[in-house]
Amino acid sequence: MRLIGQIAVNVFKESVRDKVLYNLVAFAVLLIAVSYLLGQLTAGQDMKIIKDLGLAAIASFGRLIAVFIGIGLVWKEVERRSIYSLLSKPIRRHEFVLGKYAGLALTLLVNVLVMTVAFYAILAYLNTLYPESIQVTWPAPATDPGMLRAILLIFVELLLITAVALFFSTFSSPFLSAALTLGLWVIGHFNDDLRSFEAVVESPVAAYFARGLYYVLPNFGAFDIKTQVVYALPVPWLYVVTTMAYGCVYIAMLLTGAVAIFSRRDFK
């Protein structure tokens, strides 16, 4: 564990110095600019839009980092041969893979935390601009803590995307890894449609195939509860916890696969 932690801290340090956290500035500027523009156009209804946009921005910025740093985590080390020196130290290959993953997870955690604080700060400020007569028309208070459930699931989704990117990057090029990860993410958002595929096709083979894919592919749609929290629709904690558990099992399987492939890999 000590070695995994040390590798993770190094990944985090590299990410910070590689200006990955600059995205936070972009996030804050985007949110403030949109809030200002919407404030000019609508009469109090912009709060829902700002919440929706803020949560979408947290997810989108996180996904960019997860995919584009995730695919480079292993590839960059191999391509630049820095892995040669590292693997000659007393570490095992699985410690390398898990350390790399933990480092990016730490980077994402810091990102999501900072974005969340900025998001709530902007919402709290906007709240002061509206009279109570408008605030009572909102489905939920401006700084509704219920949104944290959505953010929690966004974070688990980011961890899952990172695991997918890392898995592909253990055996393919960055371009292919990015394409496969993004492809899987898009398909994973339509996973529910695969389950009900048998209702729209006649071929039992196609229906079984679709059902098989439903079980095998990650269900990214399950992590998206933005609409529910923005409109203050009930999202039980049980749903949040079981979805997180589903994400963790999937991540564990992907990391096991990544370790298995990486442990047998020749560095030519």
Added chain:
Amino acid sequence: MDAIRTEALTKHYPVGFWRPRAYVALDGLTLDVGQGEVFGFLGPNGAGKTTTLKLLMQLTFPTSGRAEILGRPVGDVSVKRRTGYLPENPYFYDYLSAEELLHYFASLFGYGAADRRRRVSDLLDEVGIGAERRLQLRKFSKGMLQRVGIAQAIINDPEVVFFDEPMSGLDPMGRREIRELILRLRDRGCTVFFSSHVLSDAEALCSRVAIVASGRLAATGELSEILAFKALGWEVVMGGLDDAVLESATASGHIDRATALGGRRYALHVPLSVAPDRLVAEFVSQGAELVSVNPVRETLEEFYMRKIGAVSRDRGLADVGKAPASSE
């Protein structure tokens, strides 16, 4: 117990996508390196040197054969604690400084903060990195990266250290410093296994060498044995030598060739079959004077080229139709 031992170590790489064929990068390498030796692993580019080092570091896995370091199988974490490795043309993390990189690597060996600080500082001094130690590595030249690479290879004060082309990218001063460092490591009892295609490095440092060519071991032994391998003749330098006397000696086959050094002074190459003392006596009787007499032996360079030529010829006949080299 040997420091390093390989038995019939072999590595094939598949080449081609649809119908992969085996490219033989290393073919049955058997070697023993004793503890405390400075062992030179020589050969031209593509000979299998880097492949051998990667196999010893478990960066690649052997197709067959086995290797041990300090009596334990390679890849064993307990062995990695006692060894160091400098890869060829090392590259590290762009955004770390030399100091941070060494701190990071020292932490992987479990050094405490105080030990780490002292060790990192001493090592950077030893490899000649001064104020630059706080610069990010992306701003380092190739030679500076090589020095950092050497420092990280010995961060754990290893018992066995593997250097892949340690002089690569260094200026003459840097080469001398690294030679001195290797000798200091030897004096501390560290076994140094280094690969190089620069023979002068091996001549200056090694007690024993192995020569590989086309993935096969061409020769191994004491450097002094290899240098004394073949006497080729004598080099006699004479002053005040008449052209007529020189022509007569050349015509009679007593001299292979003569090189004018200026002012009637000549360096004469005398074949092994001719006794140099008689020839010198004859020249002196004709009014010439002796400057020097030295035996001409096969240099390591010539030995190396001869061995590589022989292995390549064998290999060329044996490997007709095999895939070309894609890496070492």
